[in-house]
Amino acid sequence: MSTNEIAGSANVIGSKKRLPPEVSILGVLIGIAIVFEILGWIFVGDSFLANKQRLSIIILQVSVIGIIAVGVTQVIITAGVDLSSGSIVGLSAMVAASLAQTSANPRAVYPTLTDISPIWAILAGLGVGLLAGIVNGSLIARTKIPPFIATLGMMVSARGLAKWYTLGQPVALLDDSFTWFGKSFNIFGFPLPLPVIVFLLVAVICHIALTYTRYGKFTYAIGANPQAARVSGINIGGHLIKVYAVAGLLSGLAGVMTAARAASGQPGMGVAYELDAIAAAVIGGTSLSGGVGRITGTVIGTIILGVLTSGFTFLKVGAYYQEIIKGIIIVSAVIIDQHRQNKRKKA
Amino acid sequence: MNGTGTMDATPAGGAAMDGGYLLEVENVRKEFPGVVALDNVQLRLKRGSVHALMGENGAGKSTLMKIVAGIYTPDSGSFKLRGEDIKLRGPLDALEHGIAMIHQELNLMAPMTVAENIWIRREPLTRFGFVDHGEMRRKTAELFKRLNIDIDPDVQVGTLTVASRQMVEIAKAVSYESDVLIMDEPTSALTEREVDHLFTIIRALRGQGKGIIYITHKMNELFEIADEFSVFRDGKYIATKLSHEVTRDDIIRMMVGREITQMFPKEEVPIGAVVLSAKGLTLKGVFSDVSFDVRSGEILGIAGLVGSGRSNIAETVFGVTPADAGTIELFGKTVRIDSPSTAMRHGMAFLTEDRKETGCFLLLDIQENTQMAVLQSGYVKNGFVKQKHLSRDSVEISQALRVKTPDMAEPIINLSGGNQQKVLIARWLLTKPKILILDEPTRGIDVGAKAEIHRLISKLAGQGVAVIMISSEMPEVLGMSDRIMVVHEGRVTGFLDRAEASQVKIMELASH
Structure with missing residues (x-):
């Protein structure tokens, strides 16, 4: 027996492709859709899936949550959490709407700033979100308080700001050039709303950023082992500010989209959206303990949430039952996923 | 095979009387998806003996231990405790049968007191169902007295040293009146004096008729504490022998199935100019006034007891914990190193001590x-x-x-x-890197990989890299270093050249 036998035998290093973890989540989505299809024929006498209108509404409904979830996924990968997304949606919707009013409005928030280009309204909405995200990130990076607390504070304060901004009044009568961003377009006979396109675009960009850029690699590294990341020369504080800024910016974008679709800004917009976004990320395989998660999974998780809501409505399940069942399904999905991952880890 | 007759599967000592064993595990097989972790393995543990398990990483020692401790269920094989066939349903079941494992990663709850940790789940209660702290304290003190351990039962576990925590773990195992104690590399984080204390306790336990299964990578420990040992390789059982019957080389051959020619092959290479020069480095409360130079091609060993501040010095040089005072010169220029990324920009690299915590x-x-x-x-x-x-x-x-x-x-x-x-x-x-800092580069890894890493370090020095190497293992420090800096309680107590360095001299400087 020679020295080479031991070292040499297992020394061929290659890189084989594995099945991505999203495949199983996709399976869950398809399974749920099929269940609704079958129940639909039994109880309603109609097809759940063969309905263009319904499919379009499903993803329109979730696209705002989806935009937030894409940002929250990145935060969760760093082993953090962002509870402020929903409140940022409300604040950003208010700010954007206030700059998108028409001069026909008798009580415009800024009477001198009516009928201006919608770009300013959009930029202001995005800017509010970005700023809130930077504040979140800086608090976490500089004071080392837990992300849960930092973003909880932002959640409460941003909601307060949204209400204070107009002393609780909604902002209505928005310019058509602004509400255009919430409209649908017929693409090959399929009604595709702009928020859906924005959602998919955001998802693709963030997927590329997480997978192929240094930004992405560092995001995973910080979540997987912050101490090792630090010793590897990664500036953890600086990077966390970036990640929370991205999440804030995307919440701001979601706020602008919400205001455009509703053609108004209301201080109560986006309440509890952060929880749906976190649920979407977690259903999609993102681990709350950090280091694990992918945008593709989050997109599928978001669609699962949409299919559940739409399916229950289609089956005429009462709203109370919907919520009860939805909670159970979220928890079950994660239990099953965790179980599956543990099995894989032992292998 | 290699002609040393290591396939002899009968246990040494000829003591294979029926029922003479505390624990008998035979023909155990355990498969994980894709790997056979254990292939018809056996282990026989005598009463009142210390039985070492030897083998390279991945040989199957840990899997076998987890089976004995009830963490894994074997796919097949027999399991006899005190002569009776049993089947363990889990770690708790094993504990109730008198098998206790002292984990490599210590499993204590840091914010709770020593006594609370030991009696968790079995707290003595008062008449009203509240925890009786007085009784718990008394029982702990009694237990500690029996084991000759000197720790305050009321102190928080989190404030204890690694060695003391280990003592608490052992005491906890003993408190279950366990007959079989499993220790997985118990000395890996202990100083020499602490190891001595641990061995005293192990001998006492042996005297009380307990069987101790002892996993280690350290050869000298085997000869010091173990009565017999079993060797495993690639999931297979190789042999069981009495430890006084064999030599170090015999064991290595059994473990790796090949000869390891040279363990510490530091080659003579030309040593160049000073690359890194630390002057008066101080980190308040940890170390002070540390000065040293490292030259290109040189290996500077840092020796000292665990807790002497040697790892802290490395962390400061690399910017993990920037210095409170003092300067670092790199290639003749003073550089303020305030973060690892600054250190890396100047060509430094830092292999940390703890693979799991700060490495992987x-x-x-x-x-x-x-x-x-x-x-x-x-x-x-x-x-x-x-x-x-x-x-x-x-x-x-x-x-x-x-x-x-x-x-x-x-x-x-x-x-x-x-x-x-x-x-x-x-x-x-x-x-x-131009400057490579290695903190315990070979801790807890097997002989084969160790030799490879040593060869590599030597090769890098040959290419002109300046190496700073911290190690608790004397032969490693002595064999690899061109110069050795000894640290004691946060101060540099001396430098030794390769020629003059010896274990005794290092220990003198390291303990003063």
Whole structure:
């Protein structure tokens, strides 16, 4: 027996492709859709899936949550959490709407700033979100308080700001050039709303950023082992500010989209959206303990949430039952996923 | 095989009387998806003996221990405790049968007191169902007295040293009146004096008729404490022998199935100019006035007891905990090193002491682990990682270091300790360091990988890299270093040249 036998035998290093973890989540989505299809024929006498209108509404409904979830996924990968997304949606919707009013409005928030280009309204909405995200990130990076607390504070304060901004009044009568961003377009006979396109675009960009850029690699590294990341020369504080800024910016974008679709800004917009976004990320395989998660999974998780809501409505399940069942399904999905991952880890 | 007759499967000593064994495990087989972790393995533990398990990482020792401790269920095989067939349903069941494992990663709850930790789940209660702290304290004190342990039962476990925590773990195991105690590398984080104390306790336990299963990588411990030992290799049982019957070389041959020619092959290389010069480095409350030079091609060993501040010095030089006072000169220029990324920009690399805590990204794969440090300085264009190029170089370096894996996409958690260490070394070599700081580069890894890492360090020095190496293992420090700096209680107590250095001299300086 020679020295080479031991070292040499297992020394061929290659890189084989594995099945991505999203495949199983996709399976869950398809399974749920099929269940609704079958129940639909039994109880309603109609097809759940063969309905263009319904499919379009499903993803329109979730696209705002989806935009937030894409940002929250990145935060969760760093082993953090962002509870402020929903409140940022409300604040950003208010700010954007206030700059998108028409001069026909008798009580415009800024009477001198009516009928201006919608770009300013959009930029202001995005800017509010970005700023809130930077504040979140800086608090976490500089004071080392837990992300849960930092973003909880932002959640409460941003909601307060949204209400204070107009002393609780909604902002209505928005310019058509602004509400255009919430409209649908017929693409090959399929009604595709702009928020859906924005959602998919955001998802693709963030997927590329997480997978192929240094930004992405560092995001995973910080979540997987912050101490090792630090010793590897990664500036953890600086990077966390970036990640929370991205999440804030995307919440701001979601706020602008919400205001455009509703053609108004209301201080109560986006309440509890952060929880749906976190649920979407977690259903999609993102681990709350950090280091694990992918945008593709989050997109599928978001669609699962949409299919559940739409399916229950289609089956005429009462709203109370919907919520009860939805909670159970979220928890079950994660239990099953965790179980599956543990099995894989032992292998 | 290699002609030494190591396949002899009968236990040594001829004491195979029926019922003479405390624990008999025969023909045990355990498969994990894709690997046979144990292949018809046996283990017989006598009453009142210390039985060492030897083998390279991945030999199957830990799997066998987990079976004995009820953590894993074997696929097949027989399991006899005190002559009776039993089947363990879990770790708790094992504990109730008198089998206790003292884990490598200590399983104590840091914010709770020593007494609370020992009696958890079995707290003595008062008449009203409240925890009787007085009684608990008394029972703990009694237990400690029996074991000759001197720890305050009321102190928080989190404030104790690693050695003291281990004592608490042992006391906890003994408190279950366990007959079989399993110790997995108990000395890996202990100072010599603490090891002596541990051995005294182990001998006392042996005297009380307990059977102790002792996993170790350290050969001298085997001869000092073990009565007999079993060797495993690649999931197979090799042999059981009495430890006084064999030599060190015999054991190594059994473990690796081949000869290890030279353990510490530091070659003579020309030593160049001073690369790093630390002057009066101080970190308040940890170490003070530390000054030293390292030259290119030189290996500077840092010796000292655990807790002497040697790792802290390395962390400060690398910017993990920037110094409160003092200066660091690199290539003749004073540089303020306030973070690891600054240190890396100046050509430093730092292999940390704790692979799990500060080294590996356990959730990520080998490729990600290998590339994480170099992304600071290269292989990135406009923010995008040049993955193709980087993957090619990573594979190349992994092959050169003989990382044993079929696939760079394998999660690093599935590798053995030695292979993980090689991946971490690869991570730093990709950054092409000029100054390499190694903190316990071979802790807890098997002899084969150890020799490879030593050869590599020597080769790097030959290429002009300045190496700073911290190690608790005397032969390693003595064999590898050109010069040795000894640290004691946060102060440098002396430098020894390769020629004059000896174990005795180091110990004198390290303990004063």
